[in-house]
Amino acid sequence: MLKSATGKNGGFLSQLAPVGRETVQDRVYGELRRALIGGLFEPSQVLTIRALADALATSTMPVREALSRLVTEKALEALPNRSVRVPPMTPERMDDLLRARILTEGEAIALAATHMTADQIATVEDILAQWDDMRERDKVVGRELELNQAFHFEIYRACGSAVLLPMIESLWLQSGPCIRAAIYAFSQGDDIDTAQYHRSMVAALVARDPRAAREALVGDISRPFTYLRDRLKAEAGLLETEA
Amino acid sequence: MLKSATGKNGGFLSQLAPVGRETVQDRVYGELRRALIGGLFEPSQVLTIRALADALATSTMPVREALSRLVTEKALEALPNRSVRVPPMTPERMDDLLRARILTEGEAIALAATHMTADQIATVEDILAQWDDMRERDKVVGRELELNQAFHFEIYRACGSAVLLPMIESLWLQSGPCIRAAIYAFSQGDDIDTAQYHRSMVAALVARDPRAAREALVGDISRPFTYLRDRLKAEAGLLETEA
DNA sequence: TCATAGCAAGTGTGATCACAATTAAAATTA
DNA sequence: TAATTTTAATTGTGATCACACTTGCTATGA
Known part of the structure; x- marks a missing residue:
């Protein structure tokens, strides 16, 4: 009926x-x-x-x-x-995570560079624009992490691999507790480098250049890791001198 | 007390x-x-x-x-x-899985080629010897899958990455239901190719040659996938002519 | 004959309980 | 006072139950 x-x-x-x-x-x-x-x-x-x-x-x-x-x-x-x-964070583990992320996310963005449709690229560009907009108006943090995630995963989703995507999600889950501190430290000082890397990634995507896209991505995700790893080592060295 | x-x-x-x-x-x-x-x-x-x-x-x-x-x-x-x-198997999914496996397992064996100790290499050689021994004496299948898994994971464990290993395990879990048919088909006809690939892998490991090791591995794991994918497509073509 | 309604068996989900193991604090003893 | 034992509270695990949803079958209707 x-x-x-x-x-x-x-x-x-x-x-x-x-x-x-x-x-x-x-x-x-x-x-x-x-x-x-x-x-x-x-x-x-x-x-x-x-x-x-x-x-x-x-x-x-x-x-x-x-x-x-x-x-x-x-x-x-x-x-x-x-x-x-929550797994403890050590410099070794951070290096290990970074290597795996470069491997899988690099492959994903390289695939996306050749697979992405114009619509999908437009969505990514839109997220980047939102980011710039937010940065100009107010310097409030919080949305920053969310937009960063949306930016990356919009690309990874477009790579067309149903196997790679969950692997990447798992790696973000594992590195989440570590990198927050670094991301936060960056966003304090009006982080211009991250925006630059993201712009390079988008440029490489519209140019359909897998190598350039991968390179820009590696720069983007390496930065917080190396920053935090160095800081951890500095703290360890400090403790050693104290003892 | x-x-x-x-x-x-x-x-x-x-x-x-x-x-x-x-x-x-x-x-x-x-x-x-x-x-x-x-x-x-x-x-x-x-x-x-x-x-x-x-x-x-x-x-x-x-x-x-x-x-x-x-x-x-x-x-x-x-x-x-x-x-x-259990997830259904399609040619697209198999290609997707193979690509991810080449990526992660290739990286793992390349790392292992530079990291492995003499003891670890000896263990891998021992597994290979067991395999040859088994093949000569009786042609019973069953142990074959088990030894293949032991051979690969002994190498992956030695790569020193606590992040890569679970990723590889997950990929084996996903491809398990697919490749069994292919492995079985191979082992029927006294599979000489797999043994050859494995020997090449061990040779590359003792030579500490990451590139050669990766290449041999890619050949090894690609074979059952391409075999099964072709068979699937042949079946699909057959069904089409029937309809 | 076909479609729909009703019934019954099967299935996943979430809550609650009993139990064993851990952990921390309190009480005892040397 | 310090070490040890006892006690109590906390926590994870596994079993069982109630409930809602799905599915396949049967019966009733047009």
């Missing part, structure tokens, strides 16, 4: 938006992902199921499943005590 | 092996992983929680957590019905 409704009087049913069937577990998982990529958790911080369940206003069940999912993709670490924590 | 036991009369406690504290969930997860990499599940096959729980003689709880873990690493696929299945 509902079918007759659509048939008789135009389709008023087309006004209705799909209601969506996301499970609680998916929402918890997504929320923890956002927090992790955004660097809301400190490295080495221990996460307990019940505390998270309280904070997210659910039972323990969806939380524990979300946690084990994050452990399998190495976004979190399972301790021998069976508790879960 | 136990401490006195070790202290007084030598350490009879050193005879005891660690009992291990693997959870049921971990065992279920490992079991499903083995089955997936080994190709025991068909592509597109639907997996139900209760059926698996019965088969593994546990309750549904560990199974559902293992399943969601496998879904997040794309080893399984979540359908809109909320049921879970």
Whole structure:
């Protein structure tokens, strides 16, 4: 009988938006992902199921499943005590992560340089414009991380690889807790370098030049890592002289 | 008081092996992983929680957590019905997987070529020798897949990257259901090519030649993919002529 | 004969409970 | 006072149950 409704009087049913069937577990998982990529958790911080369940206003069940999912993709670490924590950050691990990101994201942007449609390039350019706009008007941080993520993933999504994309997401998840500090430090001083790298990337994409695109990307993602690694080593050296 | 036991009369406690504290969930997860990499599940096959729980003689709880873990690493696929299945295999997906594997495993073996110790190389050579030995004595298949996996991962483990290794494992998990058919077809006819590629890889490793190692690896892992892709296309063409 | 409604078996999800293991604090003893 | 034991609170794990949704079958209607 509902079918007759659509048939008789135009389709008023087309006004209705799909209601969506996301499970609680998916929402918890997504929320923890956002927090992790955004660097809301400190490295080495221990996460307990019940505390998270309280904070997210659910039972323990969806939380524990979300946690084990994050452990399998190495976004979190399972301790021998069976508790879960954000992986600690060491210079070696940061180098390791950077190498993997250069490898996979470099390949993705090289693919995107040859695959991207004009529409997709326009979307990326639009994000860049939003960024410039925001920088000019007010120097408030916060949106900056979000726009950076949107910029990169709009490109990676366009590379056409359903296998590469989740790998990259996993790497962002792993490096999130580390690089936030660096990104924040940059954005303090009206970060002109990041914008320059992003402009180079877009230029390479419109020129359909995979090599130039990859090169610009490597410069972009290397900077926060090397910055933070150097700072870590400086701190370690400082501690050594104290002892 | 136990401490006195070790202290007084030598350490009879050193005879005891660690009992291990693997959870049921971990065992279920490992079991499903083995089955997936080994190709025991068909592509597109639907997996139900209760059926698996019965088969593994546990309750549904560990199974559902293992399943969601496998879904997040794309080893399984979540359908809109909320049921879970082995991802179907298409030529596009196979090309996608092969590209990612060439990228990550190629990088891993190139790193291993410069990092590996003599001991680690000896272990790899030993696995190769076991393989030759097995091939000469009896032509029984089954061990073949297992040895192939051991050979590759002994190398990848030696590359020294804690980030790359899980990425590669995830890719094997995803390509497992696809390539089993191809590997099996090869091993039927006394597969001499795979052995040749593996020998080239070992030679490149002892020569500390990253480029040669990468090249041999690419040849090794490309073969089953191209073979199976061509067969899929042939089947598709056959169906077309029938219709 | 075909389509639709109703029924029943099967399935995933989330909540709750019992239990074992860990951790921290308090109480005891040397 | 310091080391050790005991106690209590916290935490993860696995089992079970209730509920909603899906799916396939049967029955009733046009």
